[in-house]
Amino acid sequence: DAKTTQPTSMDCAEGRAANLPCNHSTISGNEYVYWYRQIHSQGPQYIIHGLKNNETNEMASLIITEDRKSSTLILPHATLRDTAVYYCIVRVATGSARQLTFGSGTQLTVLP
């Protein structure tokens, strides 16, 4: 699986959009970008995933650059409950049941 690079920490004001970047310059053509988050003392929570098109669901939007070497997770209106560690993971989605390889993630702190 391709290696990812994320900032260690970020702050965001409550009600504003939180934009979390991820670099994955060695991504292969069949690898997807997944985002999970982990709120303190809880298990990781799936947020969204995508291959090359931008994706949106009820939680967030995922913007993947045209060359697929980086992506941004957008939480449109951050709340205090969005304070968590956010993990960007690149892996093959289909066929193989590969495990998730977590890095250190980005600690997002939403400030009141």
Next chain:
Amino acid sequence: DTGVSQDPRHKITKRGQNVTFRCDPISEHNRLYWYRQTLGQGPEFLTYFQNEAQLEKSRLLSDRFSAERPKGSFSTLEIQRTEQGDSAMYLCASSRSAGAAKNIQYFGAGTRLSVL
């Protein structure tokens, strides 16, 4: 809520004792994963089942660790002769192998183990 359930949530044990954790996956999920997470680190993969078959084990899974999924439903993770280095959060996840949500892993809340 029919998410992944783990029991117990917390376990304190003395060094040298055996411990067993249980994971009940989402009912229609045939894949089940165990991860371990230490403070300040992301989760690390331990092992994976498809139905009752254990298909992959990490080198992190020493011979003191054993996992089972006897009927392809719930799973247990046993640690024998616990050591202080085993202190961690043990996370279970499950996923489908087919359909729209294929390979999306859903996690339980974890079992926090403290070895004294």
